[in-house]
Amino acid sequence: KAGKAKWLRPDAKSQVSVQYVDDKPVKITSVVISTQHAADASNKTIRDFINKQVIQKVLPKKMLARDTQILINPTGRFVVGGPQGDSGLTGRKIIVDTYGGIGRHGGGAFSGKDPSKVDRSAAYMGRYVAKNIVAAGLAKRCEIQFAYAIGYPDPVSVCVDTFGTGVVDDAKIAAAAEKVFSFKPANIVRQLKLLRPIYSKTTNYGHFGKVDNLNVITWEKTDKVTALKRAV
Numbered sequence: 612k613a614g615k616a617k618w619l620r621p622d623a624k625s626q627v628s629v630q631y632v633d634d635k636p637v638k639i640t641s642v643v644i645s646t647q648h649a650a651d652a653s654n655k656t657i658r659d660f661i662n663k664q665v666i667q668k669v670l671p672k673k674m675l676a677r678d679t680q681i682l683i684n685p686t687g688r689f690v691v692g693g694p695q696g697d698s699g700l701t702g703r704k705i706i707v708d709t710y711g712g713i714g715r716h717g718g719g720a721f722s723g724k725d726p727s728k729v730d731r732s733a734a735y736m737g738r739y740v741a742k743n744i745v746a747a748g749l750a751k752r753c754e755i756q757f758a759y760a761i762g763y764p765d766p767v768s769v770c771v772d773t774f775g776t777g778v779v780d781d782a783k784i785a786a787a788a789e790k791v792f793s794f795k796p797a798n799i800v801r802q803l804k805l806l807r808p809i810y811s812k813t814t815n816y817g818h819f820g821k822v823d824n825l826n827v828i829t830w831e832k833t834d835k836v837t838a839l840k841r842a843v
Contacts, residue, residue, distance in 0.1 A: 616660055620647035622692030627670070634752070641680040642666055647692035648684075658683040708818050709734070714754060721818060726805035729796055733757045733766075736799045738819050739830040740788050744771070746833035747840050749784050751776035757794060764795045779843055787842035791835055803829045 623646040630638045644661050661683045705720050706712055719730025726732040741753040750773035758768035771785040793802070800806055809827045821828045 615664065618649040618652035618656070620649065620692060622647035622689075622696070629674075636674065638676050639670060639674045639679050640676075641682070642670070643682045643685065645684050645686070645689055647689050650690050654684065654687070708813075710819070715756075717756075721813070722810075726800045726803075727796060729757070729759050729799075732796055732799045732803070732805055733759065733794070735803055735805070735818070735830040736792070736794065739803065739832065740792055740835075742831065743833050743835040743839055744773075744784060744788065747836040749773075749778055749787075749839060749843060753777075753784075755785075755788065759796075764797070766794050769794065783843060787839055790842045791838045805829075 623644070625645075626641075626643040627639060628641040629636045630640050644665065646657070646661065648657055662681065666681060705716055705718070708721055709716055717730065717734065719728070719734075721731045721734065724731045726735075737755045737757060741755050744750055744753045744755075752774050753776075754772045754774070756768070756770040756772075757766040760767050769785055769789060771781045771788065773781050773784065777784055793799070807827075812821070812824070812827055819831070822831050825832050
């Protein structure tokens with residue numbers, strides 16, 4: 612975007628493998644970056660730039676080890692990209708858009724769907740609820756699952772899993788969440804203000820973790836902490 616590398620092209624993908632000990636990241640074991648480029652860009656130019664200007668600047672130095680494997684365009688040339696290079700694209704890569712594999716996903720893509728579709732709106736609501744549960748000190752880690760039936764407004768199932776980190780039973784946390792939040796799709800849309808032209812903000816760098824504009828990315832707010840504490 613800053614124009615530092617005129618040879619870079621829009622299609623790119625990255626993968627970072629992290630070693631965890633007791634659920635805490637301790638070391639990056641490998642980094643893979645593949646980026647589309649102009650035909651006249653040399654492999655050395657590409658690899659030097661990506662290593663110095665991306666990897667070394669973005670990743671914490673304390674997480675990189677001598678044996679960290681760094682692979683930049685490992686298959687060689689990447690001139691043809693996008694739909695021209697890969698047919699059959701649908702939606703977007705939902706795991707990259709969400710939690711990178713560390714959290715489970717219902718399977719529905721977000722992009723291309725309006726908020727009446729729970730694939731999108733309920734996933735945002737799940738983020739909102741789980742984040743408030745953790746912020747309230749009710750758990751250190753939290754996953755919430757909703758299950759819906761077509762034509763029925765309330766979820767047929769609400770399940771909370773704190774992976775053993777909850778200060779009270781998971782069922783009590785789920786009951787408190789149902790008191791504080793409404794999980795009807797129409798109410799989710801209303802509460803998170805999803806009927807606005809906000810979705811361009813989600814087209815890159817994922818849908819979650821953006822806290823610089825909470826008036827737009829409303830599902831990152833932690834404004835229900837007090838209510839949850841009282842409900843428990």
